[in-house]
């Protein structure tokens with residue numbers, strides 16, 4: 001039965017008006033009532049269903065066919081393999097821009113001029129420190145082998161308790177301040193979680209370094225460590241590529257939690273929790289584990305057969321809910337991988353990955369399902385070559401994605417059409433029945 005009491009036998013026949021190309025007409029065959037609504041950019045309002053019958057709902061598990069918001073931040077055409085932020089192609093941003101410039105673009109809608117960029121960089125640089133109690137009291141409370149992503153998710157939520165003004169989400173000045181703090185402090189939290197998990201002392205932010213350079217320094221500094229500029233640039237490109245990807249699972253979590261007017265730290269923590277799942281940001285960890293398990297190029301055909309038979313797992317780093325073409329970020333990452341390997345030496349798993357990609361791209365199973373490499377297929381290899389432990393991979397993803405979450409959070413709060421998120425359900429449980437006393441069960 002549909003929640004709200006609609007008939008279980010309701011039939012919805014949706015017909016697209018052949019002579020009226022920009023409208024859709026929906027007829028309720030139970031009543032003969034008809035509504036006609038406009039189709040704009042391939043979307044029609046679900047309020048049409050409400051107009052037809054307020055007790056009628058659309059069943060759409062995983063929101064496969066549902067647009068839950070309007071957004072002007074990121075454009076994605078999965079069939080054509082196109083990704084643009086505020087209109088700018090990801091390829092151009094990855095080649096010419098920096099992560100902080102892209103962050104500004106995502107948050108403000110336009111590229112900054114020289115003065116704006118300089119001020120933004122200075123502001124971020126001056127907000128990288130965290131309260132000493134975060135490190136000394138909060139982080140020290142974790143078990144010695146705590147997973148860095150678990151620590152990170154908790155640390156992001158805990159950070160909000162240091163800023164009582166964070167709950168003032170209706171105040172633009174307060175929102176901007178929290179956004180700045182979150183963007184700036186993520187690398188500090190991330191490196192803190194790593195160093196704790198391997199027992200190394202914390203390294204304070206260095207205001208003389210760039211955003212990616214400071215992060216690498218906080219991660220790896222022992223003695224006279226110097227950031228290699230090629231790795232610094234590769235890190236920045238990886239940050240750009242992960243900055244936003246419209247309504248994915250983590251961003252949707254951000255919007256859903258943010259819609260309750262929770263503070264942005266809590267919302268970002270929820271988004272990071274979603275990101276940590278193996279089908280989302282955790283996939284690159286899965287890729288590296290999978291490649292290590294395959295062990296040798298010669299084992300690739302047998303592995304592919306196992307995936308196809310359904311007896312093995314999935315081919316991690318392949319397939320995407322939206323991309324039914326090569327993920328444009330995967331192309332850029334593949335190139336960045338070679339740049340990194342020039343410094344670090346080739347990751348021995350690369351040959352297995354290349355063979356796997358070639359085999360899958362020529363196999364009918366993957367071709368017919370439009371399964372192509374996604375952003376995670378090569379990113380794990382780069383991270384591993386740069387020395388990051390597998391357990392840090394999703395944390396690395398969360399650092400730049402924070403700005404995407406925050407751009408969507410801002411947009412959500414400014415959107416007069418949005419309310420607290422509250423989907424309906426299709427109840428499939430027992431009908432009403434009387435409580436049975438224990439003695440009679």
Ligand SMILES: CC(C)(COP(=O)(O)OP(=O)(O)OC[C@H]1O[C@@H](n2cnc3c(N)ncnc32)[C@H](O)[C@@H]1OP(=O)(O)O)[C@@H](O)C(=O)NCCC(=O)NCCS
Pocket residue numbers: 278279280283307313314315316317318319320321322369371374375376
């Ligand atoms: C990303 C992902 C969750 C998208 O899933 P989805 O849009 O729900 O697609 P589905 O699970 O409906 O899969 C469609 C078909 O392709 C198959 N498929 C999808 N991804 C596959 C993969 N990586 N390996 C093998 N088969 C795969 C499914 O088995 C299904 O086949 P079927 O029609 O015979 O049942 C999925 O492709 C996946 O699990 N990929 C591996 C994890 C990964 O790399 N995630 C990172 C995303 S950036």
